[in-house]
Amino acid sequence: MTVTAITSPDDSRSIKRELTRSLRRRKLQAFVLVAPLLLFILFMFIYPIGGMLLRSVYSPDFARAMPATVAAIAEWPGSGTPPETVWAGVARDMLALQQRNEAGPVAAALNVEMSGARSLVLKTARNAGKLTAPYREAMVTLDPMWNDARIWQAIKRLSSPVTPRFYLAAVDMKVDEAGSIVSQPEDRQIYRSLFLRTLLISGVVTLCCLILGYPVAHLLANLPLRISNILMIFVLLPFWTSLLVRTTAWIVLLQKQGVVNSLLVWSHVLTDETRAELIFNRTGTILAMTHILLPFMILPLYSVMKTVSPVYMKAARSLGANQFVAFTKVYVPQTFAGVAAGCLLVFILAVGYYITPALVGGESGTLISNMIAYHIQKSLNWGLAAALGAILLTAILALYWTFNRLTKIDIIGLG
Amino acid sequence: MEQGRSIVHFVNVGKTYDGERLIVDDLSLEIARGEFLTLLGPSGSGKTTTLMMLAGFETPTRGQILLNGQEINRLAPHRRGIGMVFQNYALFPHMTVAENLAFPLNVRALGKAEVEARVIRALDLVKLGGFAARRPAQLSGGQQQRIAVARALIFEPELVLMDEPLGALDKQLREGMQYEIRELHQRLGVTIVYVTHDQAEALTMSDRIAVFDQGKIQQLASPTELYEKPRTSFVANFVGDNNLMAAEVDTLRSDHLCSVVLEGGAKVIAVATDELMPGQKVMLSVRPERLRLDPDAGAGTSSRLKGVIEEIVYLGDHMRIFVRTANQVRFLIKAANKEPHHGLTKGGMLTFGWSAQDCRALPV
Numbered sequence: 192m193t194v195t196a197i198t199s200p201d202d203s204r205s206i207k208r209e210l211t212r213s214l215r216r217r218k219l220q221a222f223v224l225v226a227p228l229l230l231f232i233l234f235m236f237i238y239p240i241g242g243m244l245l246r247s248v249y250s251p252d253f254a255r256a257m258p259a260t261v262a263a264i265a266e267w268p269g270s271g272t273p274p275e276t277v278w279a280g281v282a283r284d285m286l287a288l289q290q291r292n293e294a295g296p297v298a299a300a301l302n303v304e305m306s307g308a309r310s311l312v313l314k315t316a317r318n319a320g321k322l323t324a325p326y327r328e329a330m331v332t333l334d335p336m337w338n339d340a341r342i343w344q345a346i347k348r349l350s351s352p353v354t355p356r357f358y359l360a361a362v363d364m365k366v367d368e369a370g371s372i373v374s375q376p377e378d379r380q381i382y383r384s385l386f387l388r389t390l391l392i393s394g395v396v397t398l399c400c401l402i403l404g405y406p407v408a409h410l411l412a413n414l415p416l417r418i419s420n421i422l423m424i425f426v427l428l429p430f431w432t433s434l435l436v437r438t439t440a441w442i443v444l445l446q447k448q449g450v451v452n453s454l455l456v457w458s459h460v461l462t463d464e465t466r467a468e469l470i471f472n473r474t475g476t477i478l479a480m481t482h483i484l485l486p487f488m489i490l491p492l493y494s495v496m497k498t499v500s501p502v503y504m505k506a507a508r509s510l511g512a513n514q515f516v517a518f519t520k521v522y523v524p525q526t527f528a529g530v531a532a533g534c535l536l537v538f539i540l541a542v543g544y545y546i547t548p549a550l551v552g553g554e555s556g557t558l559i560s561n562m563i564a565y566h567i568q569k570s571l572n573w574g575l576a577a578a579l580g581a582i583l584l585t586a587i588l589a590l591y592w593t594f595n596r597l598t599k600i601d602i603i604g605l606g
Numbered sequence: 607m608e609q610g611r612s613i614v615h616f617v618n619v620g621k622t623y624d625g626e627r628l629i630v631d632d633l634s635l636e637i638a639r640g641e642f643l644t645l646l647g648p649s650g651s652g653k654t655t656t657l658m659m660l661a662g663f664e665t666p667t668r669g670q671i672l673l674n675g676q677e678i679n680r681l682a683p684h685r686r687g688i689g690m691v692f693q694n695y696a697l698f699p700h701m702t703v704a705e706n707l708a709f710p711l712n713v714r715a716l717g718k719a720e721v722e723a724r725v726i727r728a729l730d731l732v733k734l735g736g737f738a739a740r741r742p743a744q745l746s747g748g749q750q751q752r753i754a755v756a757r758a759l760i761f762e763p764e765l766v767l768m769d770e771p772l773g774a775l776d777k778q779l780r781e782g783m784q785y786e787i788r789e790l791h792q793r794l795g796v797t798i799v800y801v802t803h804d805q806a807e808a809l810t811m812s813d814r815i816a817v818f819d820q821g822k823i824q825q826l827a828s829p830t831e832l833y834e835k836p837r838t839s840f841v842a843n844f845v846g847d848n849n850l851m852a853a854e855v856d857t858l859r860s861d862h863l864c865s866v867v868l869e870g871g872a873k874v875i876a877v878a879t880d881e882l883m884p885g886q887k888v889m890l891s892v893r894p895e896r897l898r899l900d901p902d903a904g905a906g907t908s909s910r911l912k913g914v915i916e917e918i919v920y921l922g923d924h925m926r927i928f929v930r931t932a933n934q935v936r937f938l939i940k941a942a943n944k945e946p947h948h949g950l951t952k953g954g955m956l957t958f959g960w961s962a963q964d965c966r967a968l969p970v
Contacts, residue, residue: 503696508682508684509662512713517684524700
């Protein structure tokens with residue numbers, strides 16, 4: 192075969208142009224084909240997540256609700272109680288809020304910063320019509336809590352629309368009265384240990400899935416097709432069963448009067464008094480999550496093992512390696528891509544798992560996602576929920592990136 | 607001693623997977639030390655199963671396999687010390703070339719310096735000195751094949767098995783590798799058992815060839831004997847091109863020749879390959895290159911036939927002429943491109959003939 196080189200520069204430029212044109216057409220076609228999905232992801236996934244993440248640093252609601260206060264408090268350096276102008280601003284904003292009947296959200300926001308502030312705000316708003324200058328005396332008379340410098344510092348913190356306070360709270364820190372960043376007192380630290388517990392439980396679940404899934408995947412990949420197809424159905428069966436059903440089935444099995452405990456008592460391993468606590472704790476979470484996430488380990492392992500020809504094992508054996516050496520030195524390394532993919536998949540899913548720990552986790556088996564759900568649904572502290580979520584997301588992306596670097600395999604095609 | 611010369615001895619070996627059909631049927635075979643033996647046959651003839659039983663990946667259902675006089679029927683493959691080259695090379699993709707070569711040495715717990723020295727020597731042996739750090743995927747098919755051969759030889763086995771090692775290479779590369787493997791065999795003096803379904807490859811490389819069909823060895827002979835004196839019609843047909851004619855023995859003659867009657871009634875003289883009886887059905891076999899286009903010119907032509915030229919294929923160094931005779935037997939004639947063959951046209955008549963010595967009567 193001969194290759195004709197393009198000699199003149201003019202020629203080469205025009206042929207490049209033609210190439211770009213023909214490629215552009217194909218790219219356009221490809222883009223049109225994926226456009227619906229792209230739009231869907233953009234509006235249903237990227238946009239809400241972006242909005243949610245924005246909430247973790249940007250919180251203009253308080254400033255919008257209390258414009259006069261925010262304008263006045265900017266002048267105040269932050270020590271002691273603020274000058275009369277700020278008091279007047281608060282009184283004016285309270286009156287406006289009361290008239291619009293919107294004091295609730297402000298009270299809630301301030302209450303997050305300082306407990307007891309809710310009733311203070313609601314009470315002041317109710318009586319805002321009766322307040323007269325000088326406002327300082329009037330408000331302190333109404334509720335002496337206004338004399339507390341901390342309430343004013345909280346207001347000052349809230350008045351800035353861009354704030355690090357959600358992130359600080361998410362890692363158990365806060366801005367103290369003096370304005371410096373300090374750790375929360377011991378008894379109020381929950382998120383750091385919760386993050387650690389989430390990572391730990393996810394790690395244990397991933398390891399359990401790997402230990403249980405590897406032999407199964409190996410069988411699936413090497414048994415005759417007729418048998419492996421039947422086994423594959425058993426692997427996939429959980430996918431066709433509702434997550435809730437599977438989780439509650441574990442409750443039935445593992446609870447104190449459940450099947451497992453009764454069997455153990457019946458076989459005299461345990462007595463009626465010493466029935467084991469298998470659920471509503473960390474054990475329950477790990478057991479149920481391992482079961483539910485196992486297919487996510489088996490399938491990537493299987494797909495990689497299917498491509499490893501049995502001839503490599505034969506070759507290793509013929510070269511003098513016994514079964515064990517052939518397996519560990521020749522077979523296992525060739526499945527690393529599957530191990531990496533499976534572990535990453537299971538770990539990421541486990542880190543964000545919500546329903547199962549919520550149902551079977553009890554006190555010691557709850558994960559960070561349950562706390563995020565709590566802040567979204569119950570405490571309505573969306574900023575904190577967003578900050579927790581953002582930290583989780585960053586941690587996973589960092590993990591994914593390092594993993595990619597270490598294993599040099601691109602599983603999902605990012606990065 | 608009987609075992610002195612032979613390295614492998616199959617004694618009445620049988621193998622079946624389903625308990626009904628014998629893949630290998632009562633196989634007895636002695637392999638001499640240092641020889642290059644090829645197992646040749648179509649797919650499903652039992653040649654690969656025979657090789658796998660020798661390697662230890664299959665166990666014989668019956669009979670015995672002896673290696674250096676010891677029965678190895680149930681010996682694990684890694685204890686046999688037999689080198690093996692696989693069809694698709696089976697180089698470990700996650701190891702470099704050097705690690706692949708070091709693998710059999712490392713599992714034998716050789717010293718580090720010894721391993722390194724041997725790897726370098728093995729790479730030189732297959733002329734791939736600079737490739738130690740490459741991965742198998744970065745090598746061409748031919749290079750991978752050479753590394754696979756080097757890996758099978760590096761632990762200095764007495765016996766190396768090759769399972770269609772050149773099947774994945776293109777024709778030109780294959781011919782080069784055939785020569786190289788042959789040369790390695792002569793230089794190192796190892797015993798090689800080679801499996802192939804390519805008869806040309808078998809003829810080029812082997813000291814002896816065992817032709818397999820339906821689990822049995824049809825003929826075990828040197829390449830020349832196999833080609834010149836096939837003992838059955840299967841061998842005649844499988845090894846090289848051939849023209850076969852159904853015939854019946856008429857009379858036997860004293861000089862290993864016999865007179866046979868073709869289906870059309872014509873009488874020809876042929877070499878009697880076996881103990882034939884008058885009236886026995888036989889297949890006559892004549893190699894296409896032994897058919898003469900000008901039967902009257904040369905001496906020794908004993909038989910003549912006439913036919914219509916159906917097709918002429920020009921192949922450069924020779925031509926293939928397909929002729930159909932009056933009684934519908936199709937002949938292939940290979941005519942060397944030595945002098946111009948005028949007057950050969952498709953549809954034309956052609957008279958051709960052969961010498962009695964080139965025509966063999968094979969029992970059916």
